[in-house]
Amino acid sequence: MISLADAERAAATLLEPAHYDFFAGGADDERTLRSNVDAFDRHRLLPRVLRGVGKRDLGVEVLGQPLSMPVMVAPTAFHRLAHPDGEVGTARAAAASGTVMILSMAATQPVEQVAATGVRLWFQMYVQPDRAFTERLVRRVEAAGCAALVVSVDSPVFGRRLRDLRHDFGDLPAGLACENMRESGTGPPRAVAFDAALDWSVVGWLRGITTLPIVLKGILHPDDARLAVGHGADAVIVSNHGGRQLDGAVASIDALPAVVEAVGGRLPVLLDGGVRRGTDVVTALALGAAAVAVGRPVLWGLTVAGEHGVRQVLELLRDDLDRAMVLCGADRVAALTRDVVHVGRCSW
Numbered sequence: 631m632i633s634l635a636d637a638e639r640a641a642a643t644l645l646e647p648a649h650y651d652f653f654a655g656g657a658d659d660e661r662t663l664r665s666n667v668d669a670f671d672r673h674r675l676l677p678r679v680l681r682g683v684g685k686r687d688l689g690v691e692v693l694g695q696p697l698s699m700p701v702m703v704a705p706t707a708f709h710r711l712a713h714p715d716g717e718v719g720t721a722r723a724a725a726a727s728g729t730v731m732i733l734s735m736a737a738t739q740p741v742e743q744v745a746a747t748g749v750r751l752w753f754q755m756y757v758q759p760d761r762a763f764t765e766r767l768v769r770r771v772e773a774a775g776c777a778a779l780v781v782s783v784d785s786p787v788f789g790r791r792l793r794d795l796r797h798d799f800g801d802l803p804a805g806l807a808c809e810n811m812r813e814s815g816t817g818p819p820r821a822v823a824f825d826a827a828l829d830w831s832v833v834g835w836l837r838g839i840t841t842l843p844i845v846l847k848g849i850l851h852p853d854d855a856r857l858a859v860g861h862g863a864d865a866v867i868v869s870n871h872g873g874r875q876l877d878g879a880v881a882s883i884d885a886l887p888a889v890v891e892a893v894g895g896r897l898p899v900l901l902d903g904g905v906r907r908g909t910d911v912v913t914a915l916a917l918g919a920a921a922v923a924v925g926r927p928v929l930w931g932l933t934v935a936g937e938h939g940v941r942q943v944l945e946l947l948r949d950d951l952d953r954a955m956v957l958c959g960a961d962r963v964a965a966l967t968r969d970v971v972h973v974g975r976c977s978w
């Protein structure tokens with residue numbers, strides 16, 4: 631594997647077609663899925679030269695946590711469908727790469743086991759209509775040592791994914807389950823529910839039950855970004871759920887600048903969706919993201935070689951980012967300013 635595209639090609643040959651399509655697919659006609667990548671391709675970089683960038687520092691701090699690079703692992707479901715190493719393998723790789731893993735509520739290994747790897751872990755959740763269960767889960771992830779709660783707000787219902795319908799893919803195979811949906815270690819797992827009745831009061835409710843930082847994942851509209859600030863969120867993730875929810879939603883990188891402007895530095899803005907190259911990371915950082923997260927590429931690395939494959943994917947991105955930064959004349963993330971990004975013709 632010398633690129634993330636290689637990882638996907640290799641994974642496609644290894645996975646059962648239904649599982650590959652679950653990971654790769656998006657909602658409906660997959661317009662947003664394609665847009666996430668295409669939109670990065672519309673951006674070009676305007677590099678600076680002769681900047682003395684012999685030594686680079688890719689490190690950033692997000693919510694008080696130091697990351698060795700501004701690339702985190704996005705929450706994705708069902709890692710044991712990809713490889714027996716599962717979420718634990720992904721966590722070990724993220725820890726070795728010095729970054730944060732956001733663990734999906736639909737993980738196939740328990741949060742305690744994943745946290746035991748020593749990774750810096752944030753926990754993603756869909757707030758369940760059963761708030762008592764949600765609160766018990768919050769206590770559980772706090773006890774496991776998770777450092778932030780990532781609340782997905784882009785899923786009042788589950789997106790309609792035609793690939794899954796065609797394969798009749800709905801349930802996990804025997805022996806795999808959403809381990810964090812069990813009330814106790816051995817009890818049957820609950821189904822993950824999506825709650826279309828959720829409104830902004832959920833942020834205050836969560837604030838009332840936990841001191842963990844609350845990160846809202848799935849913000850695209852600048853007015854929602856302002857509301858997130860007003861309701862006391864600690865960070866937002868500009869995301870369209872990898873094109874798996876509202877097909878036709880704007881590409882993440884296109885939504886980023888207005889969200890950054892709306893937030894006005896009051897909280898960190900993260901981004902996921904379509905990040906496949908170091909130049910994509912540079913573009914997002916230059917447009918104001920504090921860091922990015924990657925979803926599918928991690929699953930492809932995990933499929934190909936378990937923990938080692940995820941490590942390879944993360945290190946490929948690090949290497950790519952380092953090269954992109956030096957070629958842009960930036961020796962640190964803060965040196966990536968908006969003028970480095972260009973869309974359309976140079977007019978001066």
Ligand SMILES: Cc1cc2nc3c(=O)[nH]c(=O)nc-3n(C[C@H](O)[C@H](O)[C@H](O)COP(=O)(O)O)c2cc1C
Pocket residue numbers: 652653654666704705706707734735736754782847869870871872873874902903904905923924925926927
């Ligand atoms: C197979 C798969 C499962 C996902 N599961 C979750 C999930 O459980 N919770 C969540 O908030 N987002 C989930 N996402 C969305 C990712 O967190 C992220 O927004 C998206 O994958 C980023 O786009 P990328 O795959 O192009 O990097 C999932 C995405 C994929 C591809």
Ligand SMILES: CCCCCCC(=O)C(=O)O
Pocket residue numbers: 707736822871874
């Ligand atoms: C029935 C379990 C739901 C898992 C949700 C995973 C997810 O968010 C996705 O995009 O897929």
